[in-house]
Amino acid sequence: MPQFRQRSFIGVEPVGTPHFAIAISEHRAIAMPGGPFVVRPYVDLRTLALQGRLTPEELSIAGSARALSEWHANCRHCGHCGAATDMKDGGWRKKCFGCGKDFFPRTDPVVIMLVTHGEKCLISHEPRFKDYDVRLFSTLAGFLEPGEDIEHAVRREVKEEVGLEVGAVRYQESQPWPFPHSLMIGCVAEAKSAQLTLDPSEIAEARWVDRAELQLIMQKRHPEQIVAPGKHAIAYKLLMAFLQG
Ligand SMILES: [Zn+2]
Numbered sequence: 001m002p003q004f005r006q007r008s009f010i011g012v013e014p015v016g017t018p019h020f021a022i023a024i025s026e027h028r029a030i031a032m033p034g035g036p037f038v039v040r041p042y043v044d045l046r047t048l049a050l051q052g053r054l055t056p057e058e059l060s061i062a063g064s065a066r067a068l069s070e071w072h073a074n075c076r077h078c079g080h081c082g083a084a085t086d087m088k089d090g091g092w093r094k095k096c097f098g099c100g101k102d103f104f105p106r107t108d109p110v111v112i113m114l115v116t117h118g119e120k121c122l123i124s125h126e127p128r129f130k131d132y133d134v135r136l137f138s139t140l141a142g143f144l145e146p147g148e149d150i151e152h153a154v155r156r157e158v159k160e161e162v163g164l165e166v167g168a169v170r171y172q173e174s175q176p177w178p179f180p181h182s183l184m185i186g187c188v189a190e191a192k193s194a195q196l197t198l199d200p201s202e203i204a205e206a207r208w209v210d211r212a213e214l215q216l217i218m219q220k221r222h223p224e225q226i227v228a229p230g231k232h233a234i235a236y237k238l239l240m241a242f243l244q245g
Contacts, residue, residue, distance in 0.1 A: 116242065
């Protein structure tokens with residue numbers, strides 16, 4: 001087993017199994033004696049998550065490891081004085097060699113919201129979604145800005161992306177999404193009207209669907225081959241909650 005200098009301590013399971021994260025690129029692993037055998041096969045965690053192949057517990061452990069590793073890779077120098085940083089507290093803190101400033105891993109909050117109007121909900125297709133044989137439609141989402149609360153972020157994002165005024169906003173549930181370090185905050189937002197004005201840089205297409213049409217989408221039987229995100233995603237849970245009333 002090659003020696004890896006930088007290891008992060010992820011935690012201990014109730015049964016006593018400890019978990020550590022080792023950040024290593026495929027390129028570095030190949031160059032290392034015995035490396036390819038230690039880290040093979042190379043599988044992207046996001047792909048595993050999207051395929052729903054990990055339990056929530058496994059995804060949580062692997063997600064912490066990935067988020068921490070990503071942070072270490074991007075925080076090698078102090079943003080204040082530029083000196084190198086050193087890993088502390090099992091990888092959960094970095095300290096600057098120069099000015100002594102401490103840095104902690106970051107989490108970026110993202111609001112993801114199901115917008116409803118009467119008996120319909122809004123689904124949208126983003127320009128970045130690739131069209132293959134099917135067309136992916138999801139709920140709206142966007143990053144919280146500094147100084148915002150969750151409700152304000154929901155109202156602002158909905159207004160910016162589809163031009164709708166939103167009334168009541170209700171928090172539903174959240175999900176860590178460590179790609180690289182987001183926390184998805186799932187909400188339901190009631191639109192005051194149904195008239196859409198899209199921001200084409202963010203949203204390629206948006207449409208209101210009733211429960212009958214949403215049912216076809218969730219069952220992958222929609223006549224226009226519209227599909228929704230898979231079971232792993234909080235968008236799926238928001239859409240299913242609406243479908244089930
Ligand atoms: Zn510094």
